[in-house]
Amino acid sequence: MAPYDKGANSRADRSDRTRHPNGTPAARSAKHRGFRAADPTAPRQKQRWDADERRSRPSSGERPNWEPRDSRGSRPAWEPRGAGRPARGDDRAPRSFDRNDRAPRRDNDDRPLRFDRDDRAPRSFDRTDRAPRRDNDDRPRRFDRDDRAPRSFDRTDRAPRRDNDDRPRRFDRDDRAPRSFDRNDRAPRRDNDDRPRRFDRDDRAPRSFDRNDRAPRRDNDAPRSFNRDDRAPRSFDRTDRAPRRDNDDRPRRFDRDERAPRSFDRTDRAPRRDNDDRPRRFDREDRAPRSFDRTDRAPRRDDAPRGHFVPADDVKLDKLQAESIVAADVEGVTFGDLGIGGNISRALAELGASSPFPIQAATIPDVIAGKDVLGRGRTGSGKTIAFGAPLVEKLMEHGGGTKRKMGRAPRALILAPTRELALQIDRTVQPIARSVGLFTTQIYGGVPYGRQEGALQRGVDIIVGTPGRVQDLMKKGTLDLSEVVISVLDEADHMCDLGFLEPVQEILSATAEVTPQGNRAQKLLFSATLDTQVAALVEEFLHEPSVHEVAGEDQSSSTIDHRVLVVEQRDKDRVLEELVAGEGKTIVFARTRAYAERLADQFEDAGIRATSLHGDLNQSRRTRNLQLLTSGRVNVLVATDVAARGIHVDDVSLVVQADAPDDYKAYMHRSGRTGRAGKEGTVVTIVPRSRRRKIEGILEHAEIEADLVESGPGDRILAELAAR
DNA sequence: AAAAAAC
Incomplete structure (x- = not known):
């Protein structure tokens, strides 16, 4: 099986796989832990054993074989013996904490199931998907599609698709041939380019980077958006940060003095279009005090017309000049309208995203236009596709996809704060990339290097990973980011937290500054709680970012x-x-x-x-x-x-x-x-x-x-x- | 202060 399979599934492999006549689908054998006689009339309920049953079973009080203790042969360092355990009622059997003196477990004993969270093989409760074992191997997971974490674009129409696809997909997508939807012989694309693009950038209001046609800046000419002086002290406080980058010998591309006024700068903008009265996310008292409180803002327009796409209005969103988009704006819009090609659109449809969500409609055109983008959308609003789809489109644009040059360096990088999230992102981005012949690979810690380095050697286009391992491979010399022209930070505000910020800065510093075509390399920052915490990164790495959010996504909705x-x-x-x-x-x-x-x-x-x-x-x-x-x-x-x-x-x-x-x-x-x-x-x-x-x-x-x-x-x- | 993120 998998090279990294450590045999952790051996127990389950030994287990009785015969189906008991009365067994539930979740537990086929009466001898199997977790077996529960089927009773269709009984109300659905979590499986549990009552105190009497527990008492009657001598082994019931034993601690499950969970990994940290087992593998280390002792209690983990973070938990002193017996510490923190809740007081047990008298009905509980005495627990044995010392596992080493226990007789080996027998799988077919009939003691009550205890969800062995850690070292058990996948449980028998659901055997139908178990045949191809895959739960335990250590290698980078490409989650089987049937049970993978749902994506960020929640759709009610998604379930059917997912259910249809319940074969365990185990093949390595990195290596797999282009998907069928990659064909050129399909029906004509429907993203007719000739019809008026509702999202055509040209009919937007002048953007913030166009300083000349903007109202005069109000608060002086300081070319920075953040008033550092009234910010809470940060470790990466500007004043002591500048030297850091100045020390490196490469040209500073984003010298403040040559930058256009930052978007964070509010007051000079067009009147607010809406949502001044909705919960503000960018202006909270518990945040570091900032220069941009909104009390001095221009009058708002609460009665913004709805029902049609009005990307033109700049919304003054607490210092982040956010263009706001509302759900009604995207009705009838297709990914093609936004500039996404047919292959990718079809891949998106396969993923359940048949038409763009607001955050996607808002950010995709700007990403394709080559801009730096800050995007904020509520949890589960579809941010992954909002950056994933245009990122792939951009890579296609320059560099061309389909040729897989051995050893080519990656051209895009997506960073996430946790491994699980990186995996989840890759599950969305990978099929999109594959639809146009591009390859992704996951670079995150806790798994062997071999597969990751092998993939890099063969050549990949998009890296999806977490900061630690990315840095690790950079230092080992097996990961070269110098050709990365699009970098994405998911959960970007979190990536600015202490402990994350420095690695992220180092990584971004290792990426390209310009594309082979001479354009500025792009940085995309996304989060549901994107706020001025990202200032440190914005100032250092972004250039006149456009800021997007989805209106009406407050808690009341x-x-x-x-x-x-x-x-x-x-x-x-x-x-x-x-x-x-x-x-x-x-x-x-x-x-x-x-x-x-x-x-x-x-x-x-x-x-x-x-x-x-x-x-x-x-x-x-x-x-x-x-x-x-x-x-x-x-x-x-x-x-x-x-x-x-x-x-x-x-x-x-x-x-x-x-x-x-x-x-x-x-x-x-x-x-x-x-x-x-x-x-x-x-x-x-x-x-x-x-x-x-x-x-x-x-x-x-x-x-x-x-x-x-x-x-x-x-x-x-x-x-x-x-x-x- | 904890958690996350490399080995």
């Missing part, structure tokens, strides 16, 4: 029900257990890895199918555990903020914040895991009484309305909120 439960600390774990006992998919966010692991453990002990996702798991476990939720083999995932951003799992109906989020951004990203595709979702945040004020502040900044309710174990509200 959301399908999410937000609740806050004020809970006594000692009751917290029990309350959580009741909350996650519902049958729908639930993601629980914890602040630390140890707590995430402990909670998942506790839920399993309570008979709830749960798993965990955090940085203490190795990559194959991370990948698999996420997949367990995606595929529905578990319906509770307890995660750290590694899962807060970007990760899409279909049909998550409940997000529980076991620990309050750090800030409103974390709140928005975490809660964005549910309520996707216009579906309903619930977000429940648990806070101790002492944190009431804190969460109220966060909610206010996120502009979310939620009542705080005191609650405790056994409250009816817990069962009501549990995922349906």
Whole structure:
């Protein structure tokens, strides 16, 4: 099998695969853990064992064989022995924490299932997709399409497509021949170029970079957009940052003095078109104070005409000159209208994106025009395609795609803050790239180098990865970014966080400054919470970026029900257990890895199918555990903020914040895991009484309305909120 | 302060 298969699946491979006559699809054998007699009349419910049953089974209290402990032969460093475990009720069997003195496990024992989150092979609960084993190998995953994380473009029409395609696709797409939709002999393209382009740039209002026809700048001529002086201190504060780049010997391309006035500069713009009254994301009190508060802005136009595309209006969005687009603007628009070629359009349609979402309609033309772009769209609004599709189109444009020159250097780079997100992005971008004969490869940590370096050697066009491994390979000399002419930062604001910023700066510095055609290399920054935190990168690497957002994407238009439960600390774990006992998919966010692991453990002990996702798991476990939720083999995932951003799992109906989020951004990203595709979702945040004020502040900044309710174990509200 | 991101 896979070269990196470490045999972690051996247990499942030994397991009894015969189907029990009464077995559910999820558990075929009565001997198999997880077996549950089928009872079609019983209400769907999470599999669980009650206390009596647990008591009756001598081994039931044992800790599952989860990887960190097992593989290290001891308790992980981050969790002192016995630390943090919830007090167990008397009904719990004594647990044995020392695994080494235990007899080897027998797979066919009949003790109750405990979702072995980490080292178990894919569970038997769903065998139909299991035949080709693939869950455990360590190699870079190209998720099988049937269970891959849904993409950012949530569409109600997407499900059917996905269901149709449930063959386990395991082939390496990098190597695969161009797809069938790559043909030239197909029906004529329908993106008729001769009809008026609704998004034609030429009929837009003068852009910000055209300074001459703009109203005079108001606030002086300082060629910078950010008032540094009133910003909160940042480690990358301008004043001490300049030298950093000046030191390098290459020409500064974006010398401020020669730059056009920045888009962040508000006041000189046309009147606002709309949405001044909607929740502002760019002007929050808890942010670093900035130069651009909006009180001094031009009068707004609340009554902007709708129903037709009006890209012309500059929206003054808190210093980010954002062109706003509303959903109605894109009706009837096709990707072809935006400048996307036929092959790519067809690939998009295959991905379920038959017509552009607003953020896509907003950013695609600018990317194709060669501009730097900042894009902000709500979680799940289709940002991946918003940069992925035009990126591929641009690569086609210069350089031409179809010839695969061995060893050619990549020409595009997409960076994400987590491996899972990088994988997910690649699952969207790869088919788009392949539709025109371009190749992508994933460059992220936690997996062997061989495959990644091999792919680079063979030659790829688009890198999708995380900063650490990209830097690593750069230093090893196996990754050459000097020909990268389009760079994308997904979750760009997060990429400016301490710890990310410097690597990102180094990486971007290694990319090309100009294209072979002599044009400026492009940088695209996207995030649902894109704000002035990206100033550091914008100033250093972007040139007159256009800024886009989607209007009307405030919380009031959301399908999410937000609740806050004020809970006594000692009751917290029990309350959580009741909350996650519902049958729908639930993601629980914890602040630390140890707590995430402990909670998942506790839920399993309570008979709830749960798993965990955090940085203490190795990559194959991370990948698999996420997949367990995606595929529905578990319906509770307890995660750290590694899962807060970007990760899409279909049909998550409940997000529980076991620990309050750090800030409103974390709140928005975490809660964005549910309520996707216009579906309903619930977000429940648990806070101790002492944190009431804190969460109220966060909610206010996120502009979310939620009542705080005191609650405790056994409250009816817990069962009501549990995922349906 | 934690988490993420390389080995």
